[in-house]
Amino acid sequence: MKLIIKNGTIITAEKSFRSDLLIEDEKITHIEGNITIDNIESIDASGKYIIPGGVDVHTHLDMPMGKIKSRDDFESGTRAAAFGGTTTIIDYATQSRGMKVQIALDEWRKKAAGKSFIDYGFHMIIIETGKTLNEDIAELIQEGVTSFKLFMAYPGTLMVEDEIIFKVLESTKKFGGLVCLHAEDGNEIDSLVRQAVTNGNLSPMYHALTRPPKTEADAVRRAVNLADRADASLYIVHVSSAEALDEIKRGQDNNVKVYGETCPQYLFLSIDDIERKNFEGAKYVFTPPVRENHHQKALWDGIKSNVLQVVATDHCPFNFNTDKRLGRERFDKIPNGGPGIENRLHLLYEYGVNAGIISLNQWIEKSCTNPARIFGLYPQKGTIEVGSDADIVIWDPEMEHIISSTTHHMNVDYNLYEGYKIRGQAITVLSRGNYLVKNGLWVGDTRAGKYLKRYFYG
Ligand SMILES: [Zn+2]
Structure with a gap:
């Protein structure tokens, strides 16, 4: 046509x-x-x-979590994305225990095929490695999966030891990939969560109080050191605090190749939201958690000064009236995640561009061009040039x-930005x-x- x-x-x-x-x-x-x-x-x-159509490089569509799943699949999720001006996603395929990563990739490709309205790629979440690590990484890169996410949080399920992170960094350096890290100190957080539960502190607010900024900053510092030692590139997902941002900046100042991503929930929401009454705070339970207000200004400064290159969503929707209620008695049983795939460009435009904080060009850079560049899709995606899609x-x-x-297109019963x-x-x-x-x-x-x-x- x-x-x-x-x-x-x-x-x-x-x-x-x-x-x-x-x-x-x-x-x-x-x-x-x-x-x-x-x-x-x-x-x-x-x-x-x-x-250019928006490029959201952090989504979790059709993702199993225990007995439930994130509420948007590739059909409803990509439709909502398109309504908000996003036309490319990179979703997180996830390895299960005992499963080869190639099988996990096949599973995620099946979830998307024939359902997605927009073009999509995958990162791979690695939760365990074996003798075939190098072959696996090389094979996935051949398949076009060039980024690998590891968790420093959630011991016993997703967390891997620093030694594994180092090995994957070395491997990606060798074969041409990028490590994405969820940087929160899982052991420290686990002990704070156990203390809170023992003391009977069970409301949603304790989700935030048991994951203080220091646990994020400590993990980022360890990660930057590992990347420095391996001389490999590193991408920190969903940066939420001033302290974590400082650690990224320190790494960049020391010539470590570390990129930073933040998400609208950290730019607009705060502890005030997770303190809402009648269990409403559960809507704002995701990790890292909401922070005190002053972190928002630091993150905007990080965007402007290019310490943070990308704004993505970490879209992972669960219904308030059913899913989130699993944690009615205990905050650590609330499914972690929130919706956002539809509203990223809206929010950055209104509260970034219209508010005079970022330029139109920075709006496009952070939400379209940089994510396409960093994740190997540029200039096919993320820009308007002759030859681009x-x-x-x-x-x-x-x-x-x-x-x-009441009017959004995401398949979830609340919006984090209701009334904006x-x-x-x-x-x-x-x-x-x-x-x-x-x-x-x-x-x-x-x-x-x-x-x-x-x-x-x-
Ligand atoms: Zn995520």
């Missing part, structure tokens, strides 16, 4: 400029001041921004709306030139999302 988008203002990580744009066969083929071709469809985007969002900077679980007023909306969304959203209405009739084989960007 062919399509011209006329008179819009194109926004990339580097610049903003008025131009027309031609899409042919799923790609952007021309970006020129004035494109006129007879007999092909043309959209007038006067007064609108033309932005035609993943295009037409953004109306004036359209006002209010975020609410936003000026700015994705009104038309294209995935490889095919309409998913047209003038605010869903028109995506084919689940045509493709698996993305990624290369490594070092």
Whole structure:
């Protein structure tokens, strides 16, 4: 198909400029001041921004947790993502105990195939390694899985020892991959949780109080040292505190190749939310936890100064009225995770760009371009260039709306940002030139999302 988008203002990580744009066969083929071709469809985007589709590199769709699953699968989750202007995700495939990572990858590819509306890649969560570690890593990289997540938290289930982290860092360095780390000191947290439970401190708030910023900062410091020793690249997921941010900055200042990601929940929510009455605080239980308010300013500063390169969501939705109630009696039984895949661009636009904290270009850089670059999808994704996939969002900077679980498209019964007023909306969304959203209405009739084989960007 062919399509011209006329008179819009194109926004990339580097610049903003008025131009027309031609899409042919799923790609952007021309970006020129004035494109006129007879007999092909043309959209007038006067007064609108033309932005690359968002790239969310931290999602957990259709993810089992104990006896339940995250509520969005690849169908509902990617539909909600598209409504919010996100057209690429990298989801976390997860190894189970005793399972080869190649089998885990097959499982996740089956979950997505024929269901996803947008293109998707996978990271692999490694929870145990054997003699075949190097072969496994090399094989997955061949398959286009170039990033590997390890946990320093959750002893007994997901946590691995530092020695394993070091081995995986060495292996990824050798074969061209990137280690993603969940950095929280699992042993320290476990002992704080046991103390709280023994003392009868069982309400949701104790989820935050038993995971203080120091436990995050200590883990980041250990991780940065390991990456330094292995001379390998490292990506810290969901940075939530000023102290953890300082450790990342210290690493970067010492030439360690460490990237940082944060998420909207750490920029907008705080301890005040997890203290809400009538068990409502359980909605805000995810890890790392919400922090005191002053951390938000530090994280925004980290975004502006480029200590943090990426804003992703860690989308992992559980229903408040059913799933979260599993922890009614004890905070440590509340399923960890919250929804966000639909609202990332909205929130960063309203409270970043409209508030004058970041520029339009930084908005695109943190939510589209940098994630595509770091995870080996650039310039296919994350930018608007001749040759890039035609993943295009037409953004109306004036359209006002209010975020609410009654109107959102995520398959979950609450929204972390209920009632937030936003000026700015994705009104038309294209995935490889095919309409998913047209003038605010869903028109995506084919689940045509493709698996993305990624290369490594070092
Ligand atoms: Zn996560």
